[in-house]
Amino acid sequence: MSKETFCEAEERRFEKIVNFGLPNRYKKIGIVIAIVSFLSIIVLKISGVEFSETLKFISKRVLLVGLLITAISKEKVEDEMIHSLRVKAFTGAFISGVIYTLIFPAIVYAAKLVFNKEENLLTDVGDFQILWFMLFMYLVFFYLMKRKV
Structure with missing residues (x-):
């Protein structure tokens, strides 16, 4: 494999990563996931229910996933x-x-x-x-x- 073709292949892979985007319909899914996760964190906090650190950890990560899905969804x-x-x-x-x-x-x-x-x-x-x-x-x-x- 010549150096040019290797560089071209790497550039193609890089472009694929840079231009990655989910279809537009995922934007609504991401918003719903983020809102539900955010509301669950708030409700559990306000209600005074002692919930485990694991549930808190999972809820925060689900919120991040929802925001990420919304951010990388195409218009x-x-x-x-x-x-x-x-x-x-x-x-x-x-x-x-x-x-x-x-x-x-x-x-x-x-x-x-x-x-x-x-x-x-x-x-x-x-x-x-x-x-x-x-x-x-x-x-x-x-x-x-x-x-x-």
């Missing part, structure tokens, strides 16, 4: 403009996620100092929190930009 008309909006939305979500990850611990630290809570002043942002924030921000940015066009 009814998938053209160059939609692709450009997706790139801008992912860029905005990534930058927002980094800023959130850097600033949130400082805000929590300041709040704990003000309210004199001495236990564990520095807290880190968890993986679920970062992923949820970035996927949510992507969807917000994408739909706001799409509405403007």
Whole structure:
């Protein structure tokens, strides 16, 4: 196998991954999954029912899967403009996620100092929190930009 054909094959595989998208009908499925999971987390929290860490872990991951399915589902008309909006939305979500990850611990630290809570002043942002924030921000940015066009 020559080097050119190997590089071309790798480029083709990369393009397939980059341009991956679920059919449009999955967007509704992802929204339903995310809403049901989000509501179940809230209802269990409000009701005061002690639920296991396993159920909490699963509910959070199902919420992320629902948001991801919604994010990677194609639009009814998938053209160059939609692709450009997706790139801008992912860029905005990534930058927002980094800023959130850097600033949130400082805000929590300041709040704990003000309210004199001495236990564990520095807290880190968890993986679920970062992923949820970035996927949510992507969807917000994408739909706001799409509405403007």
